[in-house]
């Protein structure tokens with residue numbers, strides 16, 4: 359579905375330039391969920407932004423469905439790939455009703471049957487129809503994230519890019535959104551690339567995942583390898599140990615390193 | 616003269632009986648905390664619960680740090696010999712920071728934006744101990760190192776907007792610890808931290824409990840973390856304590872709300888296709904008999 363080869367990116371020029379991504383390569387199959395996990399600042403969101411066409415100064419190759427994507431944004435590319443952001447408060451326009459938010463992309467792409475599509479998508483993401491003419495501030499955090507997912511799905515994309523889709527949510531609401539994403543993926547045969555700093559969240563939803571550190575991929579492994587603790591990389595193991603529970607000896611080892 | 620019981624004293628550091636907090640809004644009022652009772656010894660006590668269940672309100676009520684529209688009532692709320700309900704504002708100022716410190720949920724808002732982080736910590740130290748600038752600076756650098764900041768000398772001179780979220784959180788923690796308080800209330804202290812840093816910060820708090828005998832109130836919604844880090848857990852819902860349980864028994868909790876909180880977290884130890892979500896029962900909101 360998507361192939362990323364040798365993706366590199368730097369910010370700034372000359373001596374002050376900082377390389378943020380280095381030799382990033384991975385492939386995600388049809389209907390596969392692929393995760394990117396790693397600590398703050400390691401470059402997870404930047405990878406998604408390159409795929410989504412939000413940057414144009416990367417080098418390397420990205421192709422979707424076998425077709426290389428250019429560095430300028432084409433409308434058809436935009437339609438196949440949709441992105442959901444972390445913050446369900448910031449990513450929705452506060453003065454637009456849910457109806458306006460969901461119909462805007464349909465209008466841009468001149469899709470017909472707007473009314474039918476909106477009620478269909480609200481149903482699929484588990485929002486009552488009564489939400490349709492409300493504003494974001496009249497919804498709960500979980501409901502807002504559902505709207506953001508509905509907006510991403512409404513153009514029938516093939517690939518969803520999810521950047522920390524649940525980290526602003528309460529644990530039980532997080533469970534609802536993770537279940538929703540799993541269900542949509544089954545029903546629509548979508549592929550996801552999902553980013554999170556939470557190893558448990560990534561391992562829950564993703565078939566395979568890449569562990570990133572300082573702009574590089576340290577290891578790519580499948581979920582069961584992660585859950586059974588059979589990773590090869592030392593750094594992956596450190597993240598795994600630190601994520602599972604509080605453990606004094608692990609903490610002391612970290613402090614000593 | 617110290618108000619503080621000796622470290623080998625078994626009396627609780629904090630005792631709370633039947634605490635209520637009501638927020639008064641223009642047209643209605645809301646009881647955010649309803650009849651909460653607990654005591655804190657030299658231990659790590661967790662307060663967990665979903666968003667809005669009243670965790671932060673309990674923490675802030677102890678220090679009387681609530682917004683103006685809040686009204687606190689209780690049969691008892693005491694820290695060592697201090698009656699936290701009746702103490703004058705002047706007395707409370709002495710308690711805050713020096714004896715009971717709170718690490719807040721949003722560190723960025725609690726730092727002064729126009730003073731370097733190092734100076735802020737040093738200043739906090741000088742408020743509590745009679746030392747000169749040079750000693751305060753030295754101690755501050757030690758504290759920054761203790762919270763795992765890599766280059767303390769450099770970070771000392773940064774302004775709050777120049778540090779990342781995780782670093783800001785650690786600066787706050789350093790500032791709280793430098794006053795050597797007897798009780799620390801940590802409100803989601805590690806949610807902005809990377810897992811590896813989080814573990815190290817928890818180890819610092821853990822050492823303070825073990826070695827200096829402080830009491831720690833640890834507010835969190837991460838039950839997996841609480842299970843391995845804390846000694847006891849208060850589980851809150853709708854302003855009430857639903858149950859109190861030893862952290863090691865958390866896996867055996869019976870209340871459906873507690874079970875729901877526990878089960879809804881994705882886990883690295885178990886694979887599930889669907890995560891159970893909370894089905895809130897109106898019964899849970901009812902005021903418990905002992906609180907009525």
Ligand SMILES: Nc1ncnc2c1ncn2[C@@H]1O[C@H](COP(=O)(O)OP(=O)(O)OP(=O)(O)O)[C@@H](O)[C@H]1O
Nearest residue numbers: 369370378396397398399400401402403404405555
């Ligand atoms: N527009 C930019 N200009 C300069 N540097 C940038 C820019 N965007 C990101 N960076 C830097 O690139 C690195 C990677 O950032 P990125 O946002 O991808 O991290 P992340 O893994 O998503 O972290 P987090 O978990 O904190 O969201 C960071 O060091 C960041 O400071």
Ligand SMILES: Nc1ncnc2c1ncn2[C@@H]1O[C@H](COP(=O)(O)OP(=O)(O)OP(=O)(O)O)[C@@H](O)[C@H]1O
Nearest residue numbers: 638647664665666667668669670671672673682684
């Ligand atoms: N200043 C205030 N005025 C009115 N209501 C308030 C105020 N502060 C908090 N509340 C309400 O009191 C209840 C408890 O809030 P509190 O902040 O204690 O929850 P919490 O358990 O800490 O939640 P979270 O996990 O989201 O931090 C919530 O319903 C909240 O909306």
Ligand SMILES: [Mg+2]
Nearest residue numbers: 402403404521
């Ligand atoms: Mg990011």
Ligand SMILES: [Mg+2]
Nearest residue numbers: 670671672720
């Ligand atoms: Mg809170």
